[in-house]
Amino acid sequence: MDASKTSSTTETSSPAGRFAAGADPVKREQIVDGAKRVFMQKGFDAASMNDITREAGVSKGTIYVYFDNKEDLFIAMVERERAAFLASLRTVLNDNDDVETGLRAFGIKFLEHLTDEKIVNAMRIVLGVRERMPDLCARFFRGPQNLRGVLQDFLTRHVEAGTLVIDDIDLASGQFLDLASGSFFKFRLFGTMPEAPPRPQIERVIHGAIQVFMAAYGAKKADPPSE
Template sequence: MARQTRKLEKSDPGPAGRFAAGEDPAKREQIIDGAKAVFMKLGFDAASMNDITREAGVSKGTIYVYFQNKEDLFGAIVAREKERITARMRDILAGSEEVEDGLYRFGIGFTTHITSPSVINAMRTVIGVVDRMPSLCRYFFNSSSINVRTVLDDFIKRHVSLGNLKVEDTDLAARQFIDMTSGTFFKFRLFGDLDDVPPRDEMDRTVKGAIRVFMAAYGNHDASVTAKTPEPA
């Protein structure tokens, strides 16, 4: 009787428990973590592959097995951070049954993230390389793939289908809400007018105000939808 074998997936270790060259996810994360620390400290231009090898604790040869160059490595950092915040926002919205509750938690969560020191440093780094790496900058700011905006768009569509909202252009509505809740804070942080994440009471006031505007524009008033924003913890 023929023996059945299972083809190894790309990230599966081989028979000896070892990954093929360039396929170990833990090693890849180790390199990305090291590179992120260097880029945040030195900036993209000043950072060298030697700096990254020291910080990551791997050889330069190992880095080149996983990444073609410094630009490729920076792109991997951007992609990973976008995936993480997108997953976090998706989880927040998945746990919210009420429109206003979901919007509130999304607004606070995203504003806290987008104004954090690590994100602001990354944004400044991206802006600094826009002339040399326009495709990366487009991916960072306006990717057509799944991102925070598309996750909010899906949430809005779900509540349109439930009859809680009336929205013709859900993508526009998602963009408007994101800008109302985080836009001003983000600009203040990016250009140095704020030294850290905004105070919680300021975020709370801004997000609740954005929800009132959003519901005035898109709430299904025929169904007597009323704003029910939760109090901050």
């Protein structure tokens, strides 16, 4: 353990009514909030633990009680944002029983998130260090909570209900995400689209994605009996 982890006099003991070292969720969120602001302003390489300490308003000893280094802080920031986003997508899908309505709400929220400036900047940060820090990139893209898994649960429910016919749900979920992203994400990532697409363009892409997806996987209605 880093020696600085033992230097904090404010969080290394746990008398009645106080958290043990590194266990205060409010303090942890305060640190991650500060780190997020620094990373978004300076990028990963230029950010320092001193910068984050100042921005979060905590002592250096305190920050090392919670996190070993800025890599840990970056992953904590990413995983927090991802967890909140996935929770919102689960809610969207759970609130919509109709398959096309659910896919539309999911797709719009997904594409708005994917093209948001903060998300694009985070992707650029990770890609910028991918050769020096492959483990960081792997943790970023293969987090414990998976976007595809959220969609798979929804598709599975509709397969069981008979509204979809899908043999490979993992493949189908990836196909819908690819269709829903359109070309917008690549344009945003590489700077050829300086701002996020307007809502009508997003809706147009998602509408087309649903049409293609349902043509492939929608349950076919039986023909009426011939007279």
